[in-house]
Amino acid sequence: xxxxxVNQVISSxxxxxxxxxxxxxxxxxxxxxxxxxxxxxxxxxxxxxxxxIQTNADMALLLVDSYLLGLELNEAQxxxxxxxxxxxxxxxxxxxxxxxxxxxxxxxxxxxxxGRYRPVMAHPAGLRAAxxxxxxxxxxxxxxxxxxxxxxxxxxxSRGLVAGVYxxxxxxxxxxxxxxxxxxxxxxxxxxxLLGGSAAGVFVADVIFQAMHSNLNVSHHHKQxxxxxxxxxxxxxxxx
Amino acid sequence: xxxxxxxxxxxxxxxxxxxxxxxAGYDVCPTFDAQKAINTADECSPDLVILELQLPVHxxxxxIYEYRSYTEWEKTPxxxxxxxxxxxxxxxxxxxxxxxxxxxxxxxxxxxxQLLAGAQEQLTTIAV
Numbered sequence: 562x563x564x565x566x567v568n569q570v571i572s573s574x575x576x577x578x579x580x581x582x583x584x585x586x587x588x589x590x591x592x593x594x595x596x597x598x599x600x601x602x603x604x605x606x607x608x609x610x611x612x613x614i615q616t617n618a619d620m621a622l623l624l625v626d627s628y629l630l631g632l633e634l635n636e637a638q639x640x641x642x643x644x645x646x647x648x649x650x651x652x653x654x655x656x657x658x659x660x661x662x663x664x665x666x667x668x669x670x671x672x673x674x675x676g677r678y679r680p681v682m683a684h685p686a687g688l689r690a691a692x693x694x695x696x697x698x699x700x701x702x703x704x705x706x707x708x709x710x711x712x713x714x715x716x717x718x719s720r721g722l723v724a725g726v727y728x729x730x731x732x733x734x735x736x737x738x739x740x741x742x743x744x745x746x747x748x749x750x751x752x753x754x755l756l757g758g759s760a761a762g763v764f765v766a767d768v769i770f771q772a773m774h775s776n777l778n779v780s781h782h783h784k785q786x787x788x789x790x791x792x793x794x795x796x797x798x799x800x801x
Numbered sequence: 802x803x804x805x806x807x808x809x810x811x812x813x814x815x816x817x818x819x820x821x822x823x824x825a826g827y828d829v830c831p832t833f834d835a836q837k838a839i840n841t842a843d844e845c846s847p848d849l850v851i852l853e854l855q856l857p858v859h860x861x862x863x864x865i866y867e868y869r870s871y872t873e874w875e876k877t878p879x880x881x882x883x884x885x886x887x888x889x890x891x892x893x894x895x896x897x898x899x900x901x902x903x904x905x906x907x908x909x910x911x912x913x914x915q916l917l918a919g920a921q922e923q924l925t926t927i928a929v
Contacts, residue, residue: 587884591908591909592811592813602821665813704812755857757855758855
């Protein structure tokens with residue numbers, strides 16, 4: 562395949578991702594619009610749920626920024642310089658942001674990592690954006706019970722540190738992710754095993770992890786299923 | 802008090818729709834997926850179903866087929882309120898009649914007042 566052919570493939574994937582993100586953004590905009598309308602319809606002594614409006618607007622903006630960063634990192638992939646990144650710092654930051662969002666979904670979001678981890682080779686903003694996008698998608702999975710618990714987990718594997726988002730998604734299997742990758746941007750419900758919508762957060766995370774030479778996979782963490790990527794530890798710092 | 806089975810997979814939207822329907826005096830049974838919706842319908846015997854077609858695992862059309870297979874629910878009116886666009890939904894008009902879908906709303910363009918008016922219209926028809 563020539564340079565033009567490669568560019569066409571990249572362009573085609575970008576437009577599919579854009580379509581997926583556009584579909585996804587209808588939901589937070591609708592939530593904000595209907596919440597505002599509800600306040601107008603209800604008696605004046607009720608307090609508007611500004612926290613919901615603020616959080617949903619922030620998360621929608623975060624998805625847009627993550628999408629744009631994903632495109633940028635992919636375009637620069639050949640020259641992209643990964644650097645040692647403190648996983649604990651990124652995880653804490655992502656968990657804090659996602660816990661605010663999870664409250665709106667009557668869910669709890671926790672950081673399930675114990676101990677200290679070696680730095681990993683990543684793009685700092687890319688790693689944060691990928692984990693937030695993934696969390697954004699999986700927090701909104703319809704609850705199996707009245708209250709869902711979602712975890713941001715990290716564990717060691719033979720190939721590196723596995724970081725991802727987990728929950729009680731018992732039916733989640735590798736084939737669902739494979740099918741979703743073939744369908745995203747084309748089908749309205751590419752990740753139907755988990756999500757009713759376009760699941761854009763999953764695909765934005767996928768694109769960012771790919772740019773960082775990692776891969777999103779179905780993974781398990783403390784009996785919970787989820788989506789995670791294996792990150793290469795920094796060899797340079799291991800020698801220090 | 803008339804009962805509405807609300808099948809809406811998004812928790813935030815489900816809370817908003819539930820609140821506005823309850824304020825209008827309806828009993829609302831919210832549910833998030835098709836399988837649970839059948840169980841919930843069994844418990845609350847709805848007079849009206851409002852549902853999204855795009856659901857995880859089993860979609861809304863699958864739910865309606867299953868729901869209609871029970872004789873006691875053959876005639877319950879169903880309002881579709883969905884992210885499925887008007888063009889996509891209207892390309893299959895034969896299913897409207899077959900599945901007992903009495904009204905369709907494109908969710909992004911439907912206000913709470915429009916949804917409420919649609920529900921009131923159906924429940925008034927039943928009462929008459």
